[in-house]
Amino acid sequence: MTQEVKEIRRIRIDKNSILFKLWKYFVSFAALILISIWLFQTVFLSSFYETMKIHEVTKVGNQLRAEYESEDFETKLSNYANTKGLEIKVLDETGAWVFPLRLFDEFIERPRMIWENFDKFFGSLKRDNRIYKIYTVRYENLKDPSIIYAGYLGNTNGEDYYLYINSVLKPVDATVDVIRRMLIIISFISLVMALIISYFVSKRLSRPLVRMSNTAKELAKGDYKVEFRKGEYTEIDDLSNTLNYAKDELTKTIEMRKDLVANVSHDLKTPLTVIKSYGEMIRDISGPNEELRNKHLETIISEADNLTALVNDLLDLSKVESNLEEIKKEEFNLEDSLYYVLDRFKINKNYSEYKFNIKSKGNTKIKADKSKINQVIYNLINNAINYSPDNKEIEIVIKGDSKFTEFHCIDNGIGIKEEDINGIWDRFYRVRDNHARPEIGTGLGLYIVKTILELHDFEYGVHSKFGEGSDFYFIATK
Ligand code: ADP
Numbered sequence: 159m160t161q162e163v164k165e166i167r168r169i170r171i172d173k174n175s176i177l178f179k180l181w182k183y184f185v186s187f188a189a190l191i192l193i194s195i196w197l198f199q200t201v202f203l204s205s206f207y208e209t210m211k212i213h214e215v216t217k218v219g220n221q222l223r224a225e226y227e228s229e230d231f232e233t234k235l236s237n238y239a240n241t242k243g244l245e246i247k248v249l250d251e252t253g254a255w256v257f258p259l260r261l262f263d264e265f266i267e268r269p270r271m272i273w274e275n276f277d278k279f280f281g282s283l284k285r286d287n288r289i290y291k292i293y294t295v296r297y298e299n300l301k302d303p304s305i306i307y308a309g310y311l312g313n314t315n316g317e318d319y320y321l322y323i324n325s326v327l328k329p330v331d332a333t334v335d336v337i338r339r340m341l342i343i344i345s346f347i348s349l350v351m352a353l354i355i356s357y358f359v360s361k362r363l364s365r366p367l368v369r370m371s372n373t374a375k376e377l378a379k380g381d382y383k384v385e386f387r388k389g390e391y392t393e394i395d396d397l398s399n400t401l402n403y404a405k406d407e408l409t410k411t412i413e414m415r416k417d418l419v420a421n422v423s424h425d426l427k428t429p430l431t432v433i434k435s436y437g438e439m440i441r442d443i444s445g446p447n448e449e450l451r452n453k454h455l456e457t458i459i460s461e462a463d464n465l466t467a468l469v470n471d472l473l474d475l476s477k478v479e480s481n482l483e484e485i486k487k488e489e490f491n492l493e494d495s496l497y498y499v500l501d502r503f504k505i506n507k508n509y510s511e512y513k514f515n516i517k518s519k520g521n522t523k524i525k526a527d528k529s530k531i532n533q534v535i536y537n538l539i540n541n542a543i544n545y546s547p548d549n550k551e552i553e554i555v556i557k558g559d560s561k562f563t564e565f566h567c568i569d570n571g572i573g574i575k576e577e578d579i580n581g582i583w584d585r586f587y588r589v590r591d592n593h594a595r596p597e598i599g600t601g602l603g604l605y606i607v608k609t610i611l612e613l614h615d616f617e618y619g620v621h622s623k624f625g626e627g628s629d630f631y632f633i634a635t636k
Contacts, residue, residue, distance in 0.1 A: 176364040184356030185349070192345045199337045204330050211305050212292055215325050218242060219290055219307035222321055226311045232257060245324040249276070250317055271322075279308035280320045294327075303327050366394045374401070382409045414585055414601075421588070421601065425468050429461035436461075460508070467540075471602045474533065475585075478609045485527040485613050492522045492531070492556050492563055492634070499535045503543070512543055512550045520558040524634040530610045531634075537603040538567040538630045545628070546571030563634045570627040579622065583608045607632075 172178060198206075218238055225234055235257055239246040248257035253276035254268040283291060290309035297304065307323035369387060376384045382405065386398035436454045444450035496516065503509040524531070542552045549570035557564050574582060574589065581587045588601040611618045611632050622628035 176367060177360045180360035180363055181356050184360065185352050188348060188352035188356070192341075192348060196341055196345070199341060200334055203334055203337075207330050208294070208305075208327060211325055211327060212294075214242070215244070215305050215307045215323055216290075216292060218244065219309050219321060219323050222246070222323075223290070223309050223311055226319075243325075245322075247322040247324075248311065249280070249320045249322055251319075253280075256319065279306065279322065280310070283308065283310050283320075290321075300326065302329055366390050370394070370398065370401070377405060382412070411585065414587065417588075418585075418601070422468065422472070426465065429465050432461045433458050471606070474606050475602045478606050485530060487525050488528055489523055489525050490528050492524050492558070492565060493518045495528065495532050495535055496554060496556065499532055499539060502536065503539065509543060512546070512552055515551060515553045516556075517553065518556040520563075521560065522556050522558045522563050523636075524558075524563045525636060526614050526616075526634055527610075530613070534607045534610050534632065535565070535567075537607050541603055541630070542567050542569035542571065542628075545569065549627075561636055563636070564631060565634070566629055566631040568627065568629040573624040573626050573628055574620070574622040575624045579620065582620070 222231075222235065222238065225231055228234070235246050235248065238244060239258075246257075247255055249271060250256050253271040253273060255270070256268075279291070279293065283289070290307060293306040293308065294303055295306055296302075303326075305325045305327060307321070307325075309321040309323075311319040311321050313319070366387075366389065373384050373386050384405070386401040386405070388395045388398045436458045440451055440454050444454050496518075500514060539552070539554075546552065546569045551570055553566070553568040555564070555566040555568065578589045582589065583604050585602065585605045587605070607630075608618065614634070616632050616634050618630075618632035620628055620630045
């Protein structure tokens with residue numbers, strides 16, 4: 159209970175919270191509806207009533223005028239008068255009543271409209287060249303105003319006949335008063351209800367967001383086991399999916415970074431130890447023996463190469479990741495790039511053991527960032543060499559047409575297991591237990607390849623069979 163009270167107080171102060179805003183909108187909406195009803199009922203009711211009456215009287219008048227020639231015209235007149243509660247009269251051109259007539263009226267003089275009124279209603283029709291007119295008049299003997307319809311019926315036997323309809327406007331003030339009192343009560347109840355209901359609705363609507371924010375706080379504190387809960391709304395489901403995905407990626411990266419530190423430390427330590435011990439060996443043992451000394455020096459050089467490769471990988475990674483470098487596209491020949499990269503490998507004696515079978519055909523020109531694509535080719539060939547300990551034949555295929563150029567680096571090495579295929583493109587990912595030379599590689603090469611190719615929007619992938627070899631490829635668009 160105290161928790162609840164605290165909550166409400168906190169939310170009232172926090173005017174930017176979803177809960178407060180939703181609540182505010184709900185209540186404003188309810189108030190707006192109430193105000194509209196008020197305005198309509200109290201201000202516009204009388205004029206609305208009058209407009210409706212005018213409309214009704216006009217309709218009846220026009221209908222009757224249209225029926226004037228019909229045989230049962232008089233019956234219709236009485237019907238309308240009775241059903242609609244209207245006073246309907248037909249007058250001749252002297253202003254005398256023709257309808258309604260009672261039998262004895264034949265013997266006395268027919269009642270007549272005051273000439274002044276007759277002229278006002280009907281005389282003006284001819285003068286203004288109109289068929290009918292509507293008036294709102296206030297008769298002295300009547301309290302309430304009337305709507306008068308004055309229309310010209312037609313000419314029969316040389317005499318003009320007129321239609322007169324009178325509808326008294328019943329006072330709406332009393333009704334308005336009753337409605338007003340009712341509205342005060344209804345408004346009060348509605349507002350209180352809107353306040354209460356909307357508070358709970360808003361609280362319910364904002365609940366998953368509050369929950370999510372709490373989970374995110376836990377994640378921020380370093381608890382990677384938290385789960386963003388789904389439920390209630392599609393949008394929230396989407397959001398928790400995204401956040402869960404982000405959390406998984408974050409966890410993966412953190413774990414891989416831990417791995418990297420371990421790997422890199424190991425990768426640095428091993429060659430350094432080798433270099434140190436071989437250096438000592440040269441100093442103490444092989445110094446004067448040229449043949450042995452050279453052998454030891456070769457090992458030192460090769461280990462230094464490994465160190466250089468590792469440092470280069472780390473540098474490339476930070477370059478690619480920092481996104482500072484944008485791609486600078488130019489047109490160049492992919493085949494030229496291949497030979498340029500292969501030349502770099504040739505410097506290292508070990509690589510001469512490998513046989514490169516190059517097949518190039520078609521238009522091999524592409525438009526891309528040359529140095530970055532060189533790096534892709536370098537990393538792919540480097541992997542092909544590293545993971546082909548026995549069969550040292552590597553095939554490189556470049557084939558191009560007017561739209562695409564494909565590059566394949568096919569080795570007959572150890573291949574990749576099905577379950578590792580998706581992981582190899584991730585940062586710091588190294589297939590465990592099957593490294594031909596575990597001291598080689600940082601798990602960064604393919605991540606760099608992937609990042610560069612995605613920057614170019616080039617399709618890429620690998621076909622591989624464990625124990626048989628791999629075909630790494632990318633397709634450059636022109
Ligand atoms: P690394 O520096 O470890 O080679 P990469 O990102 O280049 O890192 O490759 C990731 C992993 O993918 C490697 O550890 C290796 O297990 C696997 N891999 C890459 N290329 C090949 C290949 N040509 N043949 C077999 N496995 C490969």
